[in-house]
Amino acid sequence: MRTEPEPVEPEPGLVGTERGPVRAEPEPVGTEPGSVGTERGQGEPERLARAALTRIAEPGDELVGRWIAAYGACEVVDAVCGTGPPLTGAGERRWAGMRLRAAHARPQADLDAIAASDGRFVCPGDAEWPRQLDDLGDARPFGLWVRGTPVLRVWALRSVAVVGARACTEYGAHCATVLGAELAEQGWTVVSGAAYGIDAAAHRGALAARGPTVGVLACGADVAYPPGNQQLIRVLGERGLLVAELPPGDHPTRSRFVLRNRVIAALTRGTVVVEAALRSGALVTARRALGLGRHLMGMPGPVTSGLSQGVHQLLRGEATVVTDAAEVIEQVGMMGELAPERRGPTVPRDALSPAAARVLEALPGRGASDAARIACSAGVPPGEALARLHELRALGFVERDGNRWQLISRSKGHSIG
Structure with a gap:
């Protein structure tokens, strides 16, 4: 079983990885006390590495994403800090920018800060990861x-x-x-x-x-x-x-x-x-x-x-x-979570039979008319027209004035609109 050295303080130039500590070259970028290059034994290496990468790389950096998928977050951090082999795909200018950020990245301090705010750092593979x-x-x-x-x-x-x-x-x-x-x-x-x-x-x-x-x-x-x-x-x-x-x-x-x-x-x-x-x-x-x-x-x-x-x-x-x-x-939503069917307001004439509605439409908008003329206008026999007029009267749509029929005004009964 591999044993870790037990210095009083972390040695400059050591990076915690899943493979164990890797010794860096003399004076690598990012070896200030408390930086990524000296952080060891303060948490799960992969979590620390991913926390560090949130400072080193911009969100959604697909190149870094490909590196993580291929090598793991720890090796990516090692490469950025100069304690591991370089990775392909980035030019010298980009490496310089990432190393500059890595020199100031302190993932354990960030984890402590989010915990102090009653928060947490959720990584891919965690139970809470969406x-x-x-x-x-x-x-x-x-x-x-x-x-x-x-x-x-x-x-x-x-x-x-x-x-x-x-x-x-x-x-x-x-x-x-x-x-x-x-x-x-x-x-x-x-x-x-x-x-x-x-x-x-x-x-x-x-x-x-x-x-x-x-x-x-x-x-x-x-x-x-x-x-x-x-x-x-x-x-x-x-x-x-x-x-x-x-x-x-x-x-x-x-x-x-x-x-x-x-x-x-x-x-x-x-x-x-x-x-x-x-x-x-x-x-x-x-x-x-x-x-x-x-x-x-x-x-x-x-x-x-x-x-x-x-x-x-x-x-x-x-x-x-x-x-x-x-x-x-x-x-x-799930199958069956349907929105209610949209319908306009229901009006009383919606309940009329087609024959009654036809006779109702034959009445003049103003004034009264006799049953024979209404029957002619509706195109139905006089007897049927009279039967429908009595039906409409019972329902409150029309009223009788002697032998003549007329619509009941809106203030008194149904609207025909």
Whole structure:
């Protein structure tokens, strides 16, 4: 059985791996005390390596994803730190950038920080890992930093993404809030990006219904961004879930928002775009959802609104029109979870027989007429017309004035509309 050396402090130049410690060359990049190059014996090596990679590489880095699939996270970290053989596919400039980040990566400190925030780091293969994220292939997250009590995998089993414009209209905010509440009431998890506009409205709707909701952040799970949603993000961490690919304390960038959208699309069974302009970031999520084989839905808006043009473009393609939670669930739910059939209001004349309805339509809109003229207009024998007139009288549609018949006014009886 291999025994580890027992220095008082970790020796510079040792990297914890599944194969045991590997001695680095003299003065490698990233051998500051407490860096990736000196971290040993503080946790599972693979978990530490994946936590380190969330600082070393950008989210969705497919080259690093391929390296992990081929060699494992520990060997990738070894290669970046210079304590293992180099890997193919990256130029010197890229290696220099990753090594610079590796020099400042302290995965155990990040794990301690997320634990201090009542969070955890969830890796592929963990019981809590949502397996649908594996559909991202080489762009799959290295791991997810999660805050909140619920189990992410369980909440993601029945989840829907609700996304849209940040500078949304009152119409869009109303639709997103109602949709979020209705989905939550039906036990569906509402997933969005905790941003301004549609995202925030969908989260607030789910929270108002005391239902499940997940915020996928483009920054660290302990960072409240955007600042104006600080209170909402705090509540999401307390009553829902906050999920991030970036380690604690890390900041968002424009590209990270775009990369975050692939996680929203992959995590859920389908995506609903409530409002989006033609250049909206929500359309990135929509395209990702389509590419992953997820259901794509859109809520139509006014044709005069620029914030509906992006949604309408999706609806002209492969997206499905939805107007409420029942129609969304019909798309993403199990077989038999159908939306109720839509019908207009029922009016009393719907219950009339075809013969009675024909006689009713033959009466003049104003004034009265005799039975013979009504029969002629209806194209039925006089006797049948008279029988139907008495039937209509009993039902409150017509009244008799001597030998003449007339419609009862709307204020007194049924409407014939």
